[in-house]
Amino acid sequence: MTVPGLHELPPRVRADIVLGAPLRRGDSTVHFVKDPRTGWFYQLGGREFFLLSQLDGRQTRAEVETAYADRFGRRLGSAHWTALLDMFRRRQLLVEQTEAGAVVDDDVELVELRDRADQQRRSGRRRLWYARFPIVNPDRFLRWLAPRLGWWYSPWFVVPALVAAAVCVVLAVSRAGDLYAASRMNIGHPLAAVSFATTWLVIALHEVAHGLTCRRFGGAATELGVLWRFPLLTPYCKTDDVVLFARRRHRVYTAFAGVFVNLVALVPFTVGWLLSTPGSHAHALAGSLLLYGTLTVLLNLLPVLRLDGYFMLNHAVGMLDLRQETYRFWTALLRRRGLESFRGRDRPIHVLYGLTVILLAGTLSVAVLTAWYVNLSRWVNPPAAVTLLAAEAVGLTLLIRYLRRRRARLAAGQPEQAG
The missing domain is CATH 3.90.930 (Outer Surface Protein A; domain 3)
Structure with a gap:
């Protein structure tokens, strides 16, 4: 050459x-x-x-x-x-x-590189516990829609919407018991299907909002489809271009856009709950949508799960993978070697994030184990329930280790990752 x-x-x-x-x-x-x-x-x-x-x-x-x-x-x-x-x-x-x-x-x-990229995308879409089923490329539609929905990003709409949504969240948390009791009224009732369909529609709009916001800041949304992530089947929108944005806040906004849709959706659910007659099926429908909509928002904002809250934090601190880097940091900290590879300004971030993960994950694990133990105790005696829980914990740990090693092997074999 x-x-x-x-x-x-x-x-x-x-x-x-x-x-x-x-x-x-x-x-x-x-x-x-x-x-x-x-x-x-x-x-x-x-x-x-x-x-x-x-x-x-x-x-x-x-x-x-x-x-x-x-x-x-x-x-x-x-x-x-x-x-x-x-x-x-x-x-x-x-x-x-x-x-x-x-x-x-x-x-x-x-052309050869494009064919290889298409082949790799298809091969990475479907596995037993994870699969993507693309339905449409929404980019042309979102390019047309983005300038027509400029008001959606205006502070004159965003700030009042967030204030109203915060009131709805506070109401839902304070009345969680009443909402749960009301939601059980529609079990087996035709309105349960309406609740399920409405929830799916909100999730679909959540994903479209990610794509629309990515498009607004110059990126492309190349896939809209259905995602299988065991044990859930949900819509998804592919917005890989977010890693190209020069401004961190544009990356944060793109990650937050879906949660914002969920928050806005709480407002009509709350109005329906307050205005409907207690004990009616309409009251139960609005209550279930408000309860599970609020839970969806709170789960999405948890930084310990690889959902919108985690990616918002990841983009805000300008890191490629905050969770992986924090794991490396705490490993180096406990072994007392290798800390020199972390910048001084990043160390407090890793300390705080690590402690947050330990606190939230520990609390969530205790809550899940307690609930599972209570339910098992109704079917078997307490020693048998403890044995079953221990066996499940061992099996889950082995599965997680296997998946992590397999993911590491795949990543090592594919250094040039296609979007």
């Missing part, structure tokens, strides 16, 4: 390549780079990303190397330069420039 001379123009990055914002992982910085023509998302380290961002078609190799040396304190050797250019070429991120200033593009290679 011929390496450009110091005063020659090197290949330039393709004009349609999208360069993502910096994300922290330990003491390093990573960036996502998207190729919209193939659908691939590439993850680059800080040095590789900086070099790619400098290949703008105007700077000579000497100028790029000088900028690299100014940024990282060392010059880029010829072997390293050649290796990086070859890597970018294999991924079809560059276009070659001729002496006349024209560019050369390899459409055949791009």
